[in-house]
Amino acid sequence: MITFHAIGSGGDAAAYHDKAFSAEGNVRDADNYYMDESAGAKWQGKGARVLGIEGAQVGREDFINFLDGKLLNPETGKTQNLASRGNADRRAGFDLSVAPPKSVSVMALVAGDDRLIKAHETANHKAMSWLEEHASLIRVKDNQGENVKEQTGNLLWATIRHETNRENEPQLHNHNVVPAVTYDLDRKTWRSLTNDEILVLRNGADDIYKATLLQETRLAGYQVEHSKNGRDFEIAGMSPQQIAAFSGRSQQIDDAIRARGFDPEDASWAMRQAAALDTRAKKHDLPSDVLNSAWNERAQELGLNLAGMVDAAKERAATLDPQALKAEDKRLASLAVSEAIEHLAEREQAFTVANLEKTAALMGKSVIEDVKAAIEDHREGHMILGRDGMPSGATWLTTQKALNAEKELVSTIVEGFGKGQAVLSSSSEFDQMLSEFETKKSQALGIDFKLSGEQVNAAKNTLMHQDKFQAIQGDAGTGKTAALEFVREVAERKGWNIQGVATTSSAAEELQASSGIKSNTIAGFFADRNNATKDLSMEIEALKYKLQTAGQGRDPAAPRIEVKHLEAKSFDLNFGTNRYTFDHKTESVYKSDGGLMSRVAGLLLDAAEKHRGGAEKLTGEASTLGERLKVFASEKVVGLAESLGEKMISYEKVGVVEAQA
Structure with a gap:
C-alpha cells in the first residue's frame, strides 16, 4: 500500500528537517523515521541524475535545501531558490510510504528471506519511476500567455527502508521523500512541481508496485492468495488469524474504520489515512535483536513453521522455468491491455497512457514492462492511436472505433444543418x-x-x-x-x-x-427502448399469425421486392418520409439516403416503374410499324430511367426500430 503525507511549506522546512535528523526529534509527532537509518538513505530519480547525485547517500544539508527549494542549476552553476519567486508558502514536498502485504513482511523479516526484501525494493523503485514518468508536471505560459501543464519526466526523491511499525511489529516499508521540485529540460531551470497528479496517480503507482511484488514473490517460489478487492494478496500458508497476530497496527486502523460504520475491506485510501492519523501513537524503538527474538517466539506460539515455508519456496523456485513464466506473463499482459482498452473506451473517447497502464496492471496483475510492451504492440497494430491536442500535459490515446464514431457524429450534425423542426416559428x-x-x-x-x-x-x-x-x-x-x-x-x-x-x-x-x-x-434509456422493441416484435409476430390463420397472409405470388414512400414513426422518434424498399423474403428494410442524388434516382426509378406497365401493354397491342416504334421508344425511356436510377441511388439497411415502425 502507498500512503501520502504532505511535508509542510517552505517556511517550515528547516524546523521539519531539524526534527527529522535530531537525536530526540523526528518527522511526525516525534517518531524518528530518518535518523537511525539515515546512512542507508539514497537519492534516486532522474532529478538526482541532473544534480549528479543519483545513488548517493542522503546528507542533512542537501535534504533540507532541496525541500526548501534550493538547488544547483547544472546549466548556470548557480543555486536557484524557488521560494524566492514570490512563493514563500510553497509546499516543501511529500512522503510516499510504500509497504507490502503483512505476510511478505513476516517472511522477509521474521523468517529472514532476504529475497523478499529485494523484491520489495525493486517494486518500490518501479512504482516511483512510474510516478516520475507520468506525474512530474509543471505549469508554464503558452504563446497566448495562458497557463498550461507540461511533463518534465524527472523527479528527485530520497528513499530509505524501515522494518517496523509504530507497534514494533514487522512491517517492511520504504519512505520516499519527494521535494516538490523538477528540472525543466527545455528551459534549463528548476521549477516547482505541481502536486495534483501525484495524488491522482497514487493508486496507479500502488498497482504497479503490487504487480511487480507479486511477480517477484512467485519467482521466489511462494504461492499467493488474492483478496476479494482484486488488488491485494498474501502469501499462502499463513491464516488470516496468524497474519492478524502480527498486525496490531492494522487492527487499530480497521477498528477505527468499523467504528465509522464501514467495512475495512472496502475502505478508501482517504478513509484509511484518516483512521491511521486518529489512532497514531508515539513510537518506541527497540534493539533489533530484542525484536527478532520476540517475533520468532510469537511465530512459534502461532504454530508457524517459517523456516519450512522458506525451504519449500526455494524448492519450488528451483523447479520453475523463469523464461516460460515470463512468456506467459507477456501473453497475459497483452490480454490485459486489450481488456483495459475496451473498458476505458466504453466510458471515454480518449484516455491517458498512464490510465491505460495502471488499468492493465490491475486487471492482469502484470508488471509495467510487459504492459508497456503490449501497449506498443497495440499501437503498431493501429488498435490504439495517439490523440493530439489534449489538455493536462499527458500523452493521450484513442481507438479507431472512437474516431469513427466522432466522424460519424460530426457528419450527422452537419447533415442536420437547416433540417430541424422548430418548436416555435415566431x-x-x-x-x-x-x-x-x-x-x-x-x-x-x-x-x-x-x-x-x-x-x-x-x-x-x-x-x-x-x-x-x-x-x-x-x-x-x-x-x-x-x-x-x-x-x-x-x-x-x-x-x-x-x-x-x-x-x-x-x-x-x-x-x-x-x-x-x-x-x-x-x-436505462436504451434498455427501455430495447424492451419496447421486443414488445413490438411480439405484437408483430402475433399479428402475422392472426393474418395467416385467417387466410389474410401475404399472397405468395406477390412480388418479393416492394417500394413505398412512407412516413415512419416509432415511440418518440419520427424518422420522416423516406423511400423504403422491402425485401419480403428476408424481411429486411432498406432506404435511400436523403441526398439530392438519391432523391433524383428515386424519382427516375419510380417513373420507370410507373411507365413499365404502359410499355408492356403497348407491346401486346402494337400491330403497325408506327405503333412498334412507339413501343420501342417507350421501352428505351423506361430502361434508361431505370439504368440511371440504379447507378445513382444508394441504400442503407435500416435499424430494427425504424424497420418495425
Whole structure:
C-alpha cells in the first residue's frame, strides 16, 4: 500500500528537517523515521541524475535545501531558490510510504528471506519511476500567455527502508521523500512541481508496485492468495488469524474504520489515512535483536513453521522455468491491455497512457514492462492511436472505433444543418411564452424571476433554430436546468414529448428534479427502448399469425421486392418520409439516403416503374410499324430511367426500430 503525507511549506522546512535528523526529534509527532537509518538513505530519480547525485547517500544539508527549494542549476552553476519567486508558502514536498502485504513482511523479516526484501525494493523503485514518468508536471505560459501543464519526466526523491511499525511489529516499508521540485529540460531551470497528479496517480503507482511484488514473490517460489478487492494478496500458508497476530497496527486502523460504520475491506485510501492519523501513537524503538527474538517466539506460539515455508519456496523456485513464466506473463499482459482498452473506451473517447497502464496492471496483475510492451504492440497494430491536442500535459490515446464514431457524429450534425423542426416559428410567440413563464415562476418563488440573457439565448436556439441539433455548454450552477424547464414547458404545450438522458443516475435525477423533464441514464434509456422493441416484435409476430390463420397472409405470388414512400414513426422518434424498399423474403428494410442524388434516382426509378406497365401493354397491342416504334421508344425511356436510377441511388439497411415502425 502507498500512503501520502504532505511535508509542510517552505517556511517550515528547516524546523521539519531539524526534527527529522535530531537525536530526540523526528518527522511526525516525534517518531524518528530518518535518523537511525539515515546512512542507508539514497537519492534516486532522474532529478538526482541532473544534480549528479543519483545513488548517493542522503546528507542533512542537501535534504533540507532541496525541500526548501534550493538547488544547483547544472546549466548556470548557480543555486536557484524557488521560494524566492514570490512563493514563500510553497509546499516543501511529500512522503510516499510504500509497504507490502503483512505476510511478505513476516517472511522477509521474521523468517529472514532476504529475497523478499529485494523484491520489495525493486517494486518500490518501479512504482516511483512510474510516478516520475507520468506525474512530474509543471505549469508554464503558452504563446497566448495562458497557463498550461507540461511533463518534465524527472523527479528527485530520497528513499530509505524501515522494518517496523509504530507497534514494533514487522512491517517492511520504504519512505520516499519527494521535494516538490523538477528540472525543466527545455528551459534549463528548476521549477516547482505541481502536486495534483501525484495524488491522482497514487493508486496507479500502488498497482504497479503490487504487480511487480507479486511477480517477484512467485519467482521466489511462494504461492499467493488474492483478496476479494482484486488488488491485494498474501502469501499462502499463513491464516488470516496468524497474519492478524502480527498486525496490531492494522487492527487499530480497521477498528477505527468499523467504528465509522464501514467495512475495512472496502475502505478508501482517504478513509484509511484518516483512521491511521486518529489512532497514531508515539513510537518506541527497540534493539533489533530484542525484536527478532520476540517475533520468532510469537511465530512459534502461532504454530508457524517459517523456516519450512522458506525451504519449500526455494524448492519450488528451483523447479520453475523463469523464461516460460515470463512468456506467459507477456501473453497475459497483452490480454490485459486489450481488456483495459475496451473498458476505458466504453466510458471515454480518449484516455491517458498512464490510465491505460495502471488499468492493465490491475486487471492482469502484470508488471509495467510487459504492459508497456503490449501497449506498443497495440499501437503498431493501429488498435490504439495517439490523440493530439489534449489538455493536462499527458500523452493521450484513442481507438479507431472512437474516431469513427466522432466522424460519424460530426457528419450527422452537419447533415442536420437547416433540417430541424422548430418548436416555435415566431419571435413574438417566444417572447409571449417567456413572459408567461417568468411571471409564473415569480409568483411561485415570491421573488422577481428572470432568465439571464444567456439562458434566453440557449432556450431560443433550442426552440427556434433551424438546425436539427443544438448544444448548450455551461458550468455547474450557470442555470442550464432553469432554461431547460422553460424549453420543456413550451415544447409540451406545442405537443412535443421531451426525454432527458444523462450519464449517471444522480445526474438524471437532478435533471428531472430541476427541469421537470422525465429523465433516465443512457443505459436505462436504451434498455427501455430495447424492451419496447421486443414488445413490438411480439405484437408483430402475433399479428402475422392472426393474418395467416385467417387466410389474410401475404399472397405468395406477390412480388418479393416492394417500394413505398412512407412516413415512419416509432415511440418518440419520427424518422420522416423516406423511400423504403422491402425485401419480403428476408424481411429486411432498406432506404435511400436523403441526398439530392438519391432523391433524383428515386424519382427516375419510380417513373420507370410507373411507365413499365404502359410499355408492356403497348407491346401486346402494337400491330403497325408506327405503333412498334412507339413501343420501342417507350421501352428505351423506361430502361434508361431505370439504368440511371440504379447507378445513382444508394441504400442503407435500416435499424430494427425504424424497420418495425
